[in-house]
Amino acid sequence: MVSNKSKKKTAPAPETITVKVDGQAVDMPRTMPDPLTGEPVPTTMIQACKIAGVEIPHYCYHPKLPVAGNCRMCLVEYGMPALGPDRQPLLNEDGAPEIRRMTLPYEPGTPRGAIACATPVAPGMEIYANSPATRQMREAVLESLLINHPLDCPICDQAGECKLQEYSVEHGQAASRFVEQKVHKPKQVDLGPRIMLDAERCILCSRCIRFTKDIAGDDALGFVDRGSYSTLTTFPGKPFDNNYTLNTADICPVGALTSKDFRFQMRVWFLKESPSLCTSCGTGCNVVMGSREEQIYRYEPRENDAVNSSWLCDEGRLNYRWIGRPDRLADPLRDGQKTGDWPALLQAVAERLADAKPGSTAVIASARQTTEELFLLRRLAQRLDALSDTPARLGEADQLLVSADKNPNTNGARLSGFCFTEMGINLPKIASGIRRGKITNLIVFGEDVTRCGIDRALLQKVECLIVSDILPNETTARAHFLLPGCAHAEKRGTFVNVKGRLQRFFKAVEPPGRARPETEFLTDLVHRLTGESLPDNPEGLFNHMASEIKAFSKIRWSDLGDTGVDVPV
Amino acid sequence: MIVSRKKLNWLERLYLPAILSGLRVTLRHFFRRKVTMQYPEERWVVPTGYRGAPYLVKDQAGRTKCVSCQLCEFVCPPRAIRIDPPGPDINESAGNVEKEPQDFRIDMLRCIFCGYCQEVCPEEAIFLQEDYSLIGRTREEMVYGKDKLLELGGVHQDGILKWARKQREAEEQGVH
Numbered sequence: 001m002v003s004n005k006s007k008k009k010t011a012p013a014p015e016t017i018t019v020k021v022d023g024q025a026v027d028m029p030r031t032m033p034d035p036l037t038g039e040p041v042p043t044t045m046i047q048a049c050k051i052a053g054v055e056i057p058h059y060c061y062h063p064k065l066p067v068a069g070n071c072r073m074c075l076v077e078y079g080m081p082a083l084g085p086d087r088q089p090l091l092n093e094d095g096a097p098e099i100r101r102m103t104l105p106y107e108p109g110t111p112r113g114a115i116a117c118a119t120p121v122a123p124g125m126e127i128y129a130n131s132p133a134t135r136q137m138r139e140a141v142l143e144s145l146l147i148n149h150p151l152d153c154p155i156c157d158q159a160g161e162c163k164l165q166e167y168s169v170e171h172g173q174a175a176s177r178f179v180e181q182k183v184h185k186p187k188q189v190d191l192g193p194r195i196m197l198d199a200e201r202c203i204l205c206s207r208c209i210r211f212t213k214d215i216a217g218d219d220a221l222g223f224v225d226r227g228s229y230s231t232l233t234t235f236p237g238k239p240f241d242n243n244y245t246l247n248t249a250d251i252c253p254v255g256a257l258t259s260k261d262f263r264f265q266m267r268v269w270f271l272k273e274s275p276s277l278c279t280s281c282g283t284g285c286n287v288v289m290g291s292r293e294e295q296i297y298r299y300e301p302r303e304n305d306a307v308n309s310s311w312l313c314d315e316g317r318l319n320y321r322w323i324g325r326p327d328r329l330a331d332p333l334r335d336g337q338k339t340g341d342w343p344a345l346l347q348a349v350a351e352r353l354a355d356a357k358p359g360s361t362a363v364i365a366s367a368r369q370t371t372e373e374l375f376l377l378r379r380l381a382q383r384l385d386a387l388s389d390t391p392a393r394l395g396e397a398d399q400l401l402v403s404a405d406k407n408p409n410t411n412g413a414r415l416s417g418f419c420f421t422e423m424g425i426n427l428p429k430i431a432s433g434i435r436r437g438k439i440t441n442l443i444v445f446g447e448d449v450t451r452c453g454i455d456r457a458l459l460q461k462v463e464c465l466i467v468s469d470i471l472p473n474e475t476t477a478r479a480h481f482l483l484p485g486c487a488h489a490e491k492r493g494t495f496v497n498v499k500g501r502l503q504r505f506f507k508a509v510e511p512p513g514r515a516r517p518e519t520e521f522l523t524d525l526v527h528r529l530t531g532e533s534l535p536d537n538p539e540g541l542f543n544h545m546a547s548e549i550k551a552f553s554k555i556r557w558s559d560l561g562d563t564g565v566d567v568p569v
Numbered sequence: 570m571i572v573s574r575k576k577l578n579w580l581e582r583l584y585l586p587a588i589l590s591g592l593r594v595t596l597r598h599f600f601r602r603k604v605t606m607q608y609p610e611e612r613w614v615v616p617t618g619y620r621g622a623p624y625l626v627k628d629q630a631g632r633t634k635c636v637s638c639q640l641c642e643f644v645c646p647p648r649a650i651r652i653d654p655p656g657p658d659i660n661e662s663a664g665n666v667e668k669e670p671q672d673f674r675i676d677m678l679r680c681i682f683c684g685y686c687q688e689v690c691p692e693e694a695i696f697l698q699e700d701y702s703l704i705g706r707t708r709e710e711m712v713y714g715k716d717k718l719l720e721l722g723g724v725h726q727d728g729i730l731k732w733a734r735k736q737r738e739a740e741e742q743g744v745h
Binding site for chain 1: 636637638639640642643654655656657659665666667668691692735738739742744745
């Protein structure tokens, strides 16, 4: 569905027409924006059926890709108002226009279907999405697609989320009538560093070709050979290697293109799906984390037209292994000694900070922390009259999704007041404060400060180093108090992306050992230091934070929904 | 309700009729066919269709038939089955089958011998066989691993050999 906003942008006067889908009259715009250019193009029957709430089975059609119309799965029977010799509609006896079902011109008894993905709707059209003729056409198309299919579902990674399986159950025949030998094609074809092709399973829908040519901008794939020998391939000697290759495995409706990373790792029906965000850059692509028994197996893109459409870059998608690393910080440490007693540890930290002179503390926190955590750290910094800052993390951007800002929550850090628009401006001040002995306490969240201007020698001068992190580094090794935190997959929270999209993410797995979500122990610390009781659940904390931050005003946790809201940045 | 104890009459107090009737039962069984077995030296004949312990089988060519599709793990009501999938590395020895479980564990203490795993298996790789007496000294010992399951399962005479047929067809068509 197209939002009203974008409709206005592309078609100044949206003209609506009425089409009947399965006997139900539905109004719809005459044109819809083209998925690539946004130009108004005639609404197709498949879009009309979607508006009417009727799903037409399809393989090659994808709402975000140009229409190819080659799989024929969306064939439907339809009818048009009959016209007389004077080009005026013929009327029935009751005055309603006479509808003629389309038939073959040379065989008038046989229904003539049209592919719903490429046929524009016209006023008065009737679409018979579930008529006996439509069902028969689907059955025949499916039978034809399955002729050379190897039926190796037991060894196919797509099994469980395969459109061939689903439609075979829904629209197919119970038994195969095919007795001839099947055409065999290469299996386990190494298409590129991250993609494996099984040519036998391919139904030649060309979604991958269109995606990589039109969306990723790398015309890398194509078909060679003819008829049942047609095969997907890359240019000889050129591997299929761009930063978006794994999207082709997502959009492949069958098991032809599969991810090498996920290959034979876990069957998809075991995976718990948790809506989350990718943290590899500031774009904040929406993902679904697939996990089983506290282990994450894959990221898949989650549709959000305001952020990442239906895509995800390979780099971000494969950046999840660190969450389950065995060297994760799992125990709170006090002077290098393990302690299981969180309350006593927090009490000690609070006493230490309460005794600190105003201005003798500095807080450095990563923009990889959630907005809530940065908000709480800001509270601490205010109470301690501390300098606070966030190191910037810059890299290279690309034309599609990847942002140059490698922090997922830069704008969250700015909006929460934790850092200035120019990030890292306070870091030299903090460093010189430590050098001059003015700053004696340093609180670090999620950064290795030895990489941002506070070297080891300087760190030695800090009398009390309070660190919270996920993985060990130079700074955590020198911490007097080490508070192990959670990866984003292990907690709930919000990020604000580079464009100011405020989005929430959910927990997929349990944190290791005694690690706790940062908001839990930060609300505890804030309470011990200031006496203020903030909600320690993410919803309550977000709502409290939103009431204080101007840009978030009137936004509630429940308003964020699946796709987030825009905030001014 | 209190049931008052019945007073025995003279004949009953004599005990002899009761003893004699008991002896009659014993004597009758004396001349009948004996049904007691000297277990464990003597074992009963397991009827066909009996659902004993589930074991993995190999085909006559010696290939492990299981391809690690994990349907049995999914369908197992007491969650007795755990499979470690092979992971992304290409297994040259598996040929066109591509997949074989890295490990396959059945916790025989959890197994309820329902036979769903055998029923769901698309590869005819697991069968409930004749073993009914499973012994172990520890719980860990009762978790049978892949090697043990294959050793106990033996060979299943596969009448179809679909993977070999696919391989043969592909070779005939010149596809590798």
